[in-house]
Amino acid sequence: FEEIKKLIGNGEIPQIVCNDSNSINGLPKKAQDIAVNYCNHAQKIVEDNGLxxxxxxxxxxxxxxxxxxxxxxxxxxxxxxxxxxxx
Structure with missing residues (x-):
């Protein structure tokens, strides 16, 4: 979140929903990469815990x-x- 905030600057950060590609596609390219990396990491943690x-x-x-x-x-x-x- 902080990394994306730095990239966007003073603009409001849109809600990022991992299973909604539109929420990620609306971000600048570097921020998209950060969001996708976060989502992949979050999904792995969830699945590693049996969910x-x-x-x-x-x-x-x-x-x-x-x-x-x-x-x-x-x-x-x-x-x-x-x-x-x-x-």
């Missing part, structure tokens, strides 16, 4: 609409950032 990208996207949408789930994920992330002996 399909579509499942991950559904979870992402659900997080935006479900405050209880959002709080549970937030608390889990906090817990995972603690040293192992204090978990």
């Amino acid at each position: 399909k990208f579509e499942q991950f996207n559904k979870i992402t949408i659900e997080l935006q609409n479900n405050t209880i789930l959002k709080k549970q994920v937030y608390n889990t992330l906090l817990r995972l950032q603690q040293p192992p002996e204090s978990r």
Whole structure:
């Protein structure tokens, strides 16, 4: 995001959706390369953790609409950032 922001300058960065080529095609060429690299890396992380990208996207949408789930994920992330002996 920061790299793309530097390339675009003061302009507003459009929403980048990995499975929507139009959102990537609207970026300058160097920014497209960064976005594609990010999307490929993100997809690998998702798949390495046993999810399909579509499942991950559904979870992402659900997080935006479900405050209880959002709080549970937030608390889990906090817990995972603690040293192992204090978990």
